[in-house]
Amino acid sequence: MSTTQxxxxxxxxxxxxxSQGLDLEELEVEAVGRKRVLRVVVDSDEGADLDRVAEVSRALSAALDETDAMGEGEYTLEVGTPGAERPLxxxxxxxxxVGRLVRFQLAQAAGGGELVARVLEVDDEGVDLEVPGVKGRRATSRRLAFADIDKARVQVEFNRKNKHEESAEEA
Structure with a gap:
């Protein structure tokens, strides 16, 4: 897709x-055979359920039909959310x-390598993390500046207890 388009x-x-209370995270046009596919990724702090995605999809479709922004020819509009293993x-x-397990690819200036840790807090300069202990060791705290992060991606956790289950066990 051209920068202008x-x-x-x-x-x-x-x-x-x-206007639908969502953020436009990604926008991509891809040629698929003779057709084109416009993929739009939306999200919000509270997430985006299926109803909200459907509403924004209808609004975007109507706006695209009223303009020539996609040019001539057929295209398909796909609207979705970032998914479980979203890049940060x-x-x-x-x-x-916050509260999620994230895999960080560290910048060379920060020593390089990978780090998997839970995000505890975020401010304007970086993130406070809890690094899980290995082989029975306790978890440790770590601070990463945004400049020290090359890439970060949320990890899927199948065995993570939700806050309700944790508080019930403590009682």
Missing amino acids: SERLRVLLEPLVS KEHRHYVRA
Whole structure:
């Protein structure tokens, strides 16, 4: 997708997504055979349920039908959420990941390598983490500045207890 088309689509669609209380996270046009697919990824601090995604999809479809932003020819509009193993790119993504397990790829300046840790707090400079203990050792705390992070991706946890289960066990 050309930068010009990408910018035009973002200018057109971002206010519509925002009016639905969501953030426009990604926008991509891909050629699939003779057709094109416009993929729009939306999210919010509270998440985006199926009803909200359907509402924003209808609003985006109507706006695209009224303009020539997609040009001539057929296209398919796909609207969805980032998914379980979402990459963390913006500050708001880290805030949404508080309490979640994240795999960090560290910058060379920070020693490189990978780190898997739970996000405890986020501020403007970086993240406070809980690094799980290995082989019976206790978890440790660690601070990472955003400049020390090359990539970060939320990890899927199948065995994680929710807060309700943890508080019931403590009682």
